[in-house]
Amino acid sequence: MPQVLDVHAVRAWCALALEALGRDREEIDAINVYPVADGDTGTNLYLTVESAVQAVEAVFTGLEPAPPALSDVVHAMAHGALIGARGNSGTILAQLLRGMAQVLAGDADGEADHSESAVGDTLRRALRRAAESAREAVAHPVEGTVLTVAAAAADAADGRSGDCGDVARAAYDGARTALDATPGQLAVLGRAGVVDAGGRGLVAVLGALTEALSGDPVAPPGGRGVHHARVAADQSLDCADGEGPAFEVIYLLEADDQAVARLRTRLDGLGDSLVVVGGDGLWNVHVHVDDAGAAVEAGVEAGRPYRIRITHFAAGDAHTTHPTSGSAPTGERxxxxxxxxxxxxxxxxxxxxxxxxxxxxxxxxxxxxxxxxxxxxxxxxxxxxxxxxxxxxxxxxxxxxxxxxxxxxxxxxxxxxxxxxxxxxxxxxxxxxxxxxxxxxxxxxxxATRYAELAVAERQSWTMAGICQAGDFLGLIDGDVAVIGEEVTRTARTTLDRMLAAGGEMVTLVLGDEVPDEVAERLERHVRETYLAVDTVVYRGGRNSALMLIGVE
Missing domain, CATH: 3.40.50.510 (Phosphotransferase system, mannose-type IIA component)
Known part of the structure; x- marks a missing residue:
């Protein structure tokens, strides 16, 4: 019976891909020697797909009991991967999924035909669009990487007729063959005796697609694996001898196409491993640089960067805390x-x-x-x-x-x-x-700190949270009106709950002069009783400060 890539197949594909990457994560981490031998490609791919899965599940949950449209599901998958993309390979995978989503939803080639006779061809075009868009997103494509594996999958799919299951199987087999050839295409892989880690992850994702359509588990990829990978980082002298940029910088960016084009040029001059994926005003930017501040500043000039993650390759994740320093000495500089x-x-x-x-x-x-x-x-x-x-x-x-x-x-x-x-x-x-x-x-x-501000509406107006009246209290989260209320404590509490719904460890409250102390006491008590592991610190903003500022770290 012909197999159709419908909403249930996409949902199953995402879940199976997450399961496969969870199973293979340590192996993929172990063979990660390019572009930097930091041993996190498997973890980054897993986190990227996990974000995609969460977005897809949210669509299904929001529309139960009726099934959502295919376009909604594939767009959610692509958007979830985009905002959750981690590392070089995770960012490229997000673009691969985005390219597929554009075709599967009919965005790339007009209205999509989801009949059984047409879906095989649709999947072939989706795989081709994915490979092409991912290559376009990388500033300097290198053969022997996940880009090569994606192109081989698309080529193999083009040569296979039949339904979606046949096309997916051909793509998976083509990707496996290309993966085994990567050590001969990229010298650093050959010296380490491993296949490309990003390509290995893509093979797992394509295997999950094949299983979702056929219902049959696929054979695991062959080639070099964990046995050789444990010494890969030591053998990969190109990546481990201190050469190359010191920092990985990743951020989401709200910007138009022209600003992103300028950003690509500037970041390309600052470092390497530049990947910029996304579109429609939202982008995920990944680059390796020596001057992390300059990379972030370039994003500021292009638009609005947020969810900024900076990792020092020698020191690991940069999310560490240290005591605040004292005043700088006066006199000489x-x-x-x-x-x-x-x-x-x-x-x-x-x-x-x-x-x-x-x-x-x-x-x-x-x-x-x-x-x-x-x-x-x-x-x-x-x-x-x-x-x-x-x-x-x-x-x-x-x-x-x-x-x-x-x-x-x-x-x-x-x-x-x-x-x-x-x-x-x-x-x-x-x-x-x-x-x-x-x-x-x-x-x-x-x-890592979300921020909010409480303000008083000066006039009736339309907001993202509805219509507010003059004198209403407004809770603005990350600059957008999210809560409208008639009483300051209740508005602040609702704003806090919205912010803490995504988790948090520390709440900071800054109160303006007109806010009485008992408001802070009520909010502290609410946080203490509702979110047991969250601490609260309160400051007075004094004259000329906002009515209330809220931070969640």
Whole structure:
């Protein structure tokens, strides 16, 4: 009986792919020697597919008991993979899934025909689109990698007639053959005696597709595996001798196509392993660089970067915490300083106590680039970390940083969008570390902190949460109105619950002068009783601060 790639098959495919990558994760990690021998390709692929699975399940859950449309399911799969993509191979896999989704949903070639006689051809075109779009996303494609395996799968599918099951089986067999050939195409793989780790992961995903359509488990890939892989990192001198960029930088980016084109050019000049995937205003950016701050700053100039992840290849994951440093010494030029734009007298005092040079932000008065340059000069340091703490200041801060660099100061701009994110960055600042390592830790801490603000509506207006009336309390999460309420405590509590639904370890509350202490006490009690493992810290923002700022780390 002909097999059809319908919503249930896609759902089964995602679940089986996650199961296969979970089973093979350690093996894939062990053979990871290219482009960097950091032993995490299997884990990154697993996390990428896990995000895709969660997005697909959310579509089914949201429309139960009726089944969702195929277009909704495949778009959810691609979007979930995009926002959850990890590492070089995970980012490429996200683009492969996006390319398939475009064809399966009919986006790439007009209205899709889902009849049994046509779905085999649709799958062939989807595999071809996937291979082509992934290759286009990589700045400098290399043979012997997952790109080669994807192209071979598409070629094999093109040569097979029949239904979806036949096409998927051909693609899987072609991918297996190409995977076994990768050590002869890429010297670093040949020296290590392993196949390409990203390609190995793609074979697992294609095997899951074949099993989802046929119901029969596929034979595991042959070729070199764990036996040789345990010594792969030691043998791969190209990747382990200290050469190459020091940091992996990944972030999601909201930007238009023209800005992304400029970003590709700039990042290509900063490092290697550049992969930019996505579209329709949302992108996942991956690059290996020595100057992590410059890579993030390039994203700030292109649009709105968030979910920023920076990893030092020698030190592992950069999400570490350290005590806050004290004030820099006066007199001769200090080695390092923090310059921060801060609203409210209370927060200004908090930042100053942490050793930062403060630029006050007053209602209706946005600091100019000249004021920021002057603050950098006043900090009197060789190295400066700049925290704008406002999304509207990113271009102004970038201009100030560029001006200060012409004066011989090394400046790193961390794109904090709220004073709450700046507090998180300050909490991990440690001046005794190398500058790049300090910037990595601060950027990671800020990027891992969601922020919200409570404000009072000035007039009736439309919002993403509905229509608000003048005088309503608004809970803005990451800059967008998410909650509308008539009472401050209840609005703050609902906003907190929305933020903590995705998890968290620490809640930071910054209260304006008009908010009484009992509001903070009620919110602290709510967090303590509802989220047992979450701590809460409260600060007073003082005059000129927002009604309330909320941070979740």
């Amino acid at each position: 200090a080695q390092r300083a923090i310059v921060a734009v801060v609203p409210g007298e209370g927060l200004a005092g908090l930042y100053s106590e942490a050793g930062a040079t403060v630029v006050p932000e007053r209602p209706g008065e946005v600091p100019g680039s000249g004021e920021l340059v002057e603050a950098i000069r006043r900090a009197h340091a060789r190295e400066v970390v700049l925290l704008p703490n406002d999304a509207e200041l990113r271009h102004t801060a970038a201009a100030a940083a560029e001006q200060a660099r012409t004066e011989g100061v090394r400046v790193a701009l961390i794109p904090t969008r709220s004073a709450i994110q700046g507090i998180a960055a300050l909490a991990v600042h440690e001046k005794e570390r190398r500058f790049d390592e300090d910037v990595v830790a601060m950027t990671s801490a800020a990027g």
